[in-house]
Amino acid sequence: MTDQPEIAATANNRGAPFPKSARVVIIGGGIVGCSVAYHLTELGWSDVVLLERHQLTGGTTWHAAGLVGTLRATHNMTSLAKYSGDLYSRLESEMGFPTGFKRTGSIAVADNAERLEELTRSVDMAHCFDVEANVVSVDELAAYWPLMNADDIIGGVHVPADGQTSPVDTTMALAKAAKQGGARIIEGVRVQRILTRDRKAVGVETTRGNIDAEFVVNCAGLWGRRLAADVGAAVPLNGCEHFYIVTEPVDGLTPGLPTLRDPGNCIYIKEDAGRLLVGAFEPIAKPLDERDLPDEPFLHLDDDWDHLAPVIESAIHRMPILGEVGIRLFFNGPESFTPDDRYLLGPTPELDNHYVAVGFNSVGIQSAGGAGLVLAQWMTEGRPPMDLWDVDVRRVRPFQANEKYVFDRSRETLGLLYQMHWPYRQVESARQIRRSAIHDKLVAAGACMGEMIGWERPNWYARDGATAEYQYSYGRQNWFEFTAAECRAVRNEVGLFDQSSFSKFMVQGPDSMRVLNRICANDIDVQHGRTVYTQWLNEQGGIESDLTVTRWEDDVYMVVTGVVSQTRDLDWLRRQITNEDRVVVTDVTSGWTMLGLMGPNSRALLQSLTNADMSNESFRFGDHREIELAYARVRAQRLTYVGELGWEIFVPTEFAAHVYEQIVEAGVEHGLVHAGYHAMDSLRLEKGYRHFGHDITDADSPLEAGLSFAVAWDKPGGFIGRDALLAQREAGLDRRLVQFKLDDPEPLTYHDHPILRNGLRVGFTSSGNYGHTLGAAVSMGYVNHETGFDRAELINADFRLVVNGQEVSATASYRALHEPTNPHTKA
Numbered sequence: 001m002t003d004q005p006e007i008a009a010t011a012n013n014r015g016a017p018f019p020k021s022a023r024v025v026i027i028g029g030g031i032v033g034c035s036v037a038y039h040l041t042e043l044g045w046s047d048v049v050l051l052e053r054h055q056l057t058g059g060t061t062w063h064a065a066g067l068v069g070t071l072r073a074t075h076n077m078t079s080l081a082k083y084s085g086d087l088y089s090r091l092e093s094e095m096g097f098p099t100g101f102k103r104t105g106s107i108a109v110a111d112n113a114e115r116l117e118e119l120t121r122s123v124d125m126a127h128c129f130d131v132e133a134n135v136v137s138v139d140e141l142a143a144y145w146p147l148m149n150a151d152d153i154i155g156g157v158h159v160p161a162d163g164q165t166s167p168v169d170t171t172m173a174l175a176k177a178a179k180q181g182g183a184r185i186i187e188g189v190r191v192q193r194i195l196t197r198d199r200k201a202v203g204v205e206t207t208r209g210n211i212d213a214e215f216v217v218n219c220a221g222l223w224g225r226r227l228a229a230d231v232g233a234a235v236p237l238n239g240c241e242h243f244y245i246v247t248e249p250v251d252g253l254t255p256g257l258p259t260l261r262d263p264g265n266c267i268y269i270k271e272d273a274g275r276l277l278v279g280a281f282e283p284i285a286k287p288l289d290e291r292d293l294p295d296e297p298f299l300h301l302d303d304d305w306d307h308l309a310p311v312i313e314s315a316i317h318r319m320p321i322l323g324e325v326g327i328r329l330f331f332n333g334p335e336s337f338t339p340d341d342r343y344l345l346g347p348t349p350e351l352d353n354h355y356v357a358v359g360f361n362s363v364g365i366q367s368a369g370g371a372g373l374v375l376a377q378w379m380t381e382g383r384p385p386m387d388l389w390d391v392d393v394r395r396v397r398p399f400q401a402n403e404k405y406v407f408d409r410s411r412e413t414l415g416l417l418y419q420m421h422w423p424y425r426q427v428e429s430a431r432q433i434r435r436s437a438i439h440d441k442l443v444a445a446g447a448c449m450g451e452m453i454g455w456e457r458p459n460w461y462a463r464d465g466a467t468a469e470y471q472y473s474y475g476r477q478n479w480f481e482f483t484a485a486e487c488r489a490v491r492n493e494v495g496l497f498d499q500s501s502f503s504k505f506m507v508q509g510p511d512s513m514r515v516l517n518r519i520c521a522n523d524i525d526v527q528h529g530r531t532v533y534t535q536w537l538n539e540q541g542g543i544e545s546d547l548t549v550t551r552w553e554d555d556v557y558m559v560v561t562g563v564v565s566q567t568r569d570l571d572w573l574r575r576q577i578t579n580e581d582r583v584v585v586t587d588v589t590s591g592w593t594m595l596g597l598m599g600p601n602s603r604a605l606l607q608s609l610t611n612a613d614m615s616n617e618s619f620r621f622g623d624h625r626e627i628e629l630a631y632a633r634v635r636a637q638r639l640t641y642v643g644e645l646g647w648e649i650f651v652p653t654e655f656a657a658h659v660y661e662q663i664v665e666a667g668v669e670h671g672l673v674h675a676g677y678h679a680m681d682s683l684r685l686e687k688g689y690r691h692f693g694h695d696i697t698d699a700d701s702p703l704e705a706g707l708s709f710a711v712a713w714d715k716p717g718g719f720i721g722r723d724a725l726l727a728q729r730e731a732g733l734d735r736r737l738v739q740f741k742l743d744d745p746e747p748l749t750y751h752d753h754p755i756l757r758n759g760l761r762v763g764f765t766s767s768g769n770y771g772h773t774l775g776a777a778v779s780m781g782y783v784n785h786e787t788g789f790d791r792a793e794l795i796n797a798d799f800r801l802v803v804n805g806q807e808v809s810a811t812a813s814y815r816a817l818h819e820p821t822n823p824h825t826k827a
Helices: 031-042 076-092 113-128 138-145 169-182 221-229 305-318 365-382 402-418 439-444 478-490 512-519 564-575 603-608 655-668 675-685 722-731 792-797
Strands: 020-028 048-052 106-111 135-136 155-159 182-187 191-196 200-206 209-219 238-247 259-262 267-272 275-280 285-287 327-337 344-347 354-358 447-452 457-459 492-498 503-506 530-537 542-553 556-559 582-586 592-598 626-631 634-636 645-654 673-675 735-742 753-759 759-770 776-784 800-803 808-813
Touching: 020 031, 031 048, 031 169, 031 354, 048 169, 048 655, 076 169, 076 365, 076 675, 106 113, 106 138, 113 135, 113 155, 113 753, 113 759, 138 155, 138 169, 138 365, 138 503, 155 564, 169 275, 169 365, 191 221, 191 327, 200 478, 209 365, 221 327, 238 402, 238 447, 259 305, 259 603, 275 722, 285 402, 305 556, 327 402, 344 365, 354 365, 402 675, 439 447, 439 655, 457 478, 457 673, 457 675, 478 492, 478 673, 478 675, 492 655, 492 675, 503 512, 503 564, 503 655, 542 626, 556 564, 556 735, 564 582, 592 603, 592 655, 603 645, 634 655, 634 808, 645 655, 655 673, 675 759, 735 759, 735 800, 753 776
Parallel strands: 020 048, 020 209, 048 182, 106 259, 209 354, 492 673
Antiparallel strands: 106 155, 135 155, 191 200, 200 209, 238 275, 238 285, 238 327, 259 267, 267 275, 344 354, 447 457, 492 592, 503 556, 503 582, 530 542, 542 556, 592 645, 626 634, 634 645, 735 776, 735 808, 753 759, 753 800, 759 776, 800 808
């Protein structure tokens, strides 16, 4: 890793004629591309061609540190990381391809209480994911690394299964295994562009001629964004200079020491052939433009001691011998980073048969094995093998591939890997991009804005002269009481939410009802002016989307779904429409401002501004109609995501400021309070309302999620996923989503807390927040059980959640903990 590797010529297929066609062409010969090639051949696809413009590993793989961690932020990402380590071990021990993989373990140290809480909570999460991890004492930490200065350390974590591998050897092992399975790997061939026809990738144009292909996989790493952009696909990533130093040999340095992570000082340290390697994730990175890089392999960028000086000083503090031993190598190489520090995987929505696996944010070695496996399965099966929403390329919006945006954001995202992962932490760079029509008015009202896929959204409102800025902690943050007041207003008076960021699609045409009814699990063949809550399912019965569908006219529907899933849901919807279906889908998100008026006084407030009859008899729950509101005409639908009487008001964007002003002015008499998304999350959890991406995913069915009430089992024509649901209903469930309220009002929950039933771990929480109405933290999570287990017996047990290493008793319920009979919602 510290020297330019010698690449074995066996990977070149030298002497063979250049292929004219292949089933799959993979672009990029780093560890990810070779992993995809290997796994495709393992699944029986032998007609695979991998093209590398220079030499294998010559992009960013060769200079990686080779760390193979096991614990990631979610269960499935952890599963993939664990698989990578197992694969690298098997390549050597079972297949005879050397990788250099060894399980050294790792330690992470904390020099303050809040960092120790972060690490302790990560241990709770590790246990959810069946990863061995332990909180350890300062003495134990010092025993693992005798050269470490532990004077200011107060504790840490040990993960025994973490490992290290040789990036070059591991890549070559994957390449050889792929060749053994029939893949052709050709070096010294540049892909100039991806060939397309009829919105589909059909091959590549190279410096040695064209190759026709059924599938094209972009594993071009740092150079993948521009390659995708040339064919209209949004693949947002940008390169940064990434630094490490390697010392001269250190006398007495024990081989195979665990990787040392000191996130508070932005460093990691590993033993490297008798030397110390110190890597940096400095808070403010140095982004680069890959067009400025030399066109050659094994790039070593210019040293920058001034930039790294603060980190080196911190490293010397943690490992004093660094100030005594000589520096053999100061390395600076390019790495690619994405706007949210998660890699990009899967089929691009803009171009069929075009897959990506790029943007690995300095965790490419530990991720490559698992990412290659699931991408190959995705390609061969036509669907993801597990919930991969964390890294699904369809989570991004086209604007995020904007050059200036990814350049500016990457300056922050590199450092975020080692910064405190505070609950509700907001990014600071590349902000103020997507703003609702009333943004400035909300800021004037005290809004503290959070960011979600570029949207500036009010998370909470500062009052009484307070500053609208986050003060982060794992305890009650500075907005806690402000949000409590917002929740009280929604429960007792009326709250105003700006929901403009919700995604909105118009579905129109003579076949719109028939097509939507095939896609939706619920029956949307309803009267004009009715809104239906429903899910879109895949053929396996998993939930692809959680949304509402409103029938405006016979052949005109409005679909409203979440902000993060805008690209994914639009792609899913369009892919279900055949060429014979007379249906047009239009994304109208930007055309409508969406205001939520929620609370017992919402009816009186609206009635004061309109001549429409807003009474319960005239305007029922689920009704939707066009009404006059002040001087404007708007569309109002009676729904709620907070469990109170309320309306969602759709306002043409040009009328939004006027309507907002009129509502605020009239709201004075009705106790109107501005409310943010932290309040909405708290209120929805008290009502047990599910959140897509957390409580429900494409790996969860409506039966498991307690949403069978939204399934129209016998509607004419059925629906996608019906057969799978019927089979699951017949076989019985082995897991069920349950709501929990802590019996102790003090601890705070977020997600991934172990769930204990009668002392045994039976699952982990999917989401959590403080329930201000209930006076304690509230969570949801899936409880695993034997098929056919009695529902009453399951729930009537001793439940506890593990919070910051402590077991806290909890009340469990299938039904909403707050007003399960909905007396206010339908009043």
